[in-house]
Amino acid sequence: MDVLIGILTNIFEEGFIYGIMAMGVYISYKVMDFPDLSVDGTFPLGMCVTASMITAGADPLLACIVAFIAGSLAGCITGILNVKLKITDLLSGILVMTAMWSVNLAITKGSAVLPFYNKSTIFNTGLVQILPESVQKYRVLIVAGLMMLIVKILMDLYLKTKSGLLLRAAGDNPQFVTSMSRNPGVMKIIGLAIGNGCTALAGSILSQQNESANITSGTGMVILSLASVIIGTSIFSKVKFMKATTMAVIGAIIYKMCLVAAMQLGLPTNYLKILMAVIFTVALVSNNFFSKGRRKQNVQPNKL
Amino acid sequence: MSSQTNFNNFSDTLVSIKNIDKTFNKGSVNEVSLFKGFSLDIINNQFVSVVGSNGSGKTTLLNLICGNMETDTGKIYLKDRNITNLKEHQRAKFIGRVFQDPSKGTCSTLTILENMSLADNKNIGYSLKAGVNKKRKDYYCSQLQLLKLGLENKLDQQVGTLSGGQRQALALLISTMTPIDLLILDEHTAALDPKSSENVMELTDHVIKEKKITTLMVTHNLKYAVKYGDRIIMMHDGKCVIDAAGEKKQTYEISDLLKIFNEISIECGN
Numbered sequence A: 001m002d003v004l005i006g007i008l009t010n011i012f013e014e015g016f017i018y019g020i021m022a023m024g025v026y027i028s029y030k031v032m033d034f035p036d037l038s039v040d041g042t043f044p045l046g047m048c049v050t051a052s053m054i055t056a057g058a059d060p061l062l063a064c065i066v067a068f069i070a071g072s073l074a075g076c077i078t079g080i081l082n083v084k085l086k087i088t089d090l091l092s093g094i095l096v097m098t099a100m101w102s103v104n105l106a107i108t109k110g111s112a113v114l115p116f117y118n119k120s121t122i123f124n125t126g127l128v129q130i131l132p133e134s135v136q137k138y139r140v141l142i143v144a145g146l147m148m149l150i151v152k153i154l155m156d157l158y159l160k161t162k163s164g165l166l167l168r169a170a171g172d173n174p175q176f177v178t179s180m181s182r183n184p185g186v187m188k189i190i191g192l193a194i195g196n197g198c199t200a201l202a203g204s205i206l207s208q209q210n211e212s213a214n215i216t217s218g219t220g221m222v223i224l225s226l227a228s229v230i231i232g233t234s235i236f237s238k239v240k241f242m243k244a245t246t247m248a249v250i251g252a253i254i255y256k257m258c259l260v261a262a263m264q265l266g267l268p269t270n271y272l273k274i275l276m277a278v279i280f281t282v283a284l285v286s287n288n289f290f291s292k293g294r295r296k297q298n299v300q301p302n303k304l
Numbered sequence B: 001m002s003s004q005t006n007f008n009n010f011s012d013t014l015v016s017i018k019n020i021d022k023t024f025n026k027g028s029v030n031e032v033s034l035f036k037g038f039s040l041d042i043i044n045n046q047f048v049s050v051v052g053s054n055g056s057g058k059t060t061l062l063n064l065i066c067g068n069m070e071t072d073t074g075k076i077y078l079k080d081r082n083i084t085n086l087k088e089h090q091r092a093k094f095i096g097r098v099f100q101d102p103s104k105g106t107c108s109t110l111t112i113l114e115n116m117s118l119a120d121n122k123n124i125g126y127s128l129k130a131g132v133n134k135k136r137k138d139y140y141c142s143q144l145q146l147l148k149l150g151l152e153n154k155l156d157q158q159v160g161t162l163s164g165g166q167r168q169a170l171a172l173l174i175s176t177m178t179p180i181d182l183l184i185l186d187e188h189t190a191a192l193d194p195k196s197s198e199n200v201m202e203l204t205d206h207v208i209k210e211k212k213i214t215t216l217m218v219t220h221n222l223k224y225a226v227k228y229g230d231r232i233i234m235m236h237d238g239k240c241v242i243d244a245a246g247e248k249k250q251t252y253e254i255s256d257l258l259k260i261f262n263e264i265s266i267e268c269g270n
Helices: A002-031 A039-055 A060-083 A089-107 A126-130 A133-159 A162-172 A174-179 A184-210 A221-235 A244-264 A269-290 B002-008 B058-066 B112-120 B134-145 B164-175 B194-211 B222-227 B246-250 B254-267
Strands: A113-115 A212-214 B013-024 B032-043 B047-052 B073-078 B095-098 B182-186 B214-218 B231-236 B239-245
Touching: A002 A039, A002 A133, A002 A162, A002 A184, A002 A221, A002 A244, A039 A060, A039 A089, A039 A113, A039 A184, A039 A212, A039 A221, A060 A089, A060 A184, A126 A133, A133 A162, A133 A184, A133 A244, A162 A174, A162 A184, A162 B112, A174 A184, A184 A212, A221 A244, A221 A269, A244 A269, B013 B058, B013 B214, B032 B058, B032 B214, B047 B058, B047 B222, B058 B095, B058 B182, B058 B214, B095 B164, B112 B134, B112 B164, B134 B164, B164 B194, B222 B254, B231 B246, B231 B254, B239 B246, B239 B254
Parallel strands: B047 B214, B047 B231, B095 B182, B182 B214
Antiparallel strands: A113 A212, B013 B032, B013 B073, B231 B239
């Protein structure tokens, strides 16, 4: 029983953390219709920024915020490459993802792994200390859940603002945004900034849980986040009044469950990446199967 | 600035297109020179219908005015502003456009209410304030009632679930919601069935007359071109072969237009 609870706690901890990324990717992939590959580079960016800041003695919460900003800036670059320089969406993502490798190494001063054991993180400072002893072992779950909730509420609120409505319009129909006398390209850049900001924030939180940053941790994040979004939105597509952000988080938890289940059944760790690819393929294919032709063609780089 | 002073002589001219050239695929074997020194003036409150065969330059003309295509040379004025170098979204402040494709003028994944709220904020801006202002709901309903399609009872329905005719009517409402100087109708009834097409056209006429908007309508429907508006232009090969306003326009009938249409086509060997 304790083992099961341990596994479930682990699933939800990581599910919540990856859920933050999934919500971000929901904005870039589903709302803006932009398959953003730069996520593979911005996830470790969040980790590296956090590790170097915490090593230097910065406040862990501040590190989270700086990680978000750093991710947003990287997202802006992806957007500018696509919108202003007319590079295709996939290539813009690949360019930023590749460049991020060097950026991350520069941040960690050349080390591929930057541990910061026994430093203060969001999981051992602040309000966590006043938690009663009995729930201390769930502190990661509680903090990760809280962070996820904050991001979710902020994002739900944003999508209801004027700017948020225009963002949704930009992904759906760029011409409409042009008719509203606004530049749809700018909205696309904002969407990518939010997406990559959330991704870097997720990276930041995960590194604080592991107490170390690893620049190779980004591999597979595109697949993980896209699969979470697709699983979440296709399972709950018929459910009314369920917010897409909730679907993305649940998608991330389900995805994590599949991985853990496979590991528990004895799949060697070496096959983890292929399993991730397989789950993503299954999610994509079943999504196409259930909703034929629903996803429209990729939006062309907008005319300016 | 000589053209500017020249322009001010015609104070009731709203749109002034001066000497524009437009060549496609410049420098390649497929080079097509469409406009050579093309000029056109549209006066305030005029409703202009433009007809012409495919490739005659109607849609290019609209694209040049709206700014999603650039002129090679020449200038375009709207009121007293030189808009030649403004981008499409900057011109959209003064120019409303309804497209042939009903899905272009509205957002399918947003509700009717959200679509109208966005349109309502065109001149106010898109800040972090609440996207839908509930106080404006009654106003939106009153506007939707004008369409007589019952859309005022479907405020929270996604626009993607509406029919083409309903969407086009909504697109018309959205593009004229904030004050604009010029309304561009780009074959906006062409994708609709005959009944919806009639409806949207009547509605268009009503809105234009009520809000007194200067309008440039491109259509393939000669009946509409004859019936509506107070100026008719037939384009061919980047030139106006017919340009009749006021009483002179009334003398044209569908058969006359068809005759000229056919003569031009035979000339071209079609």
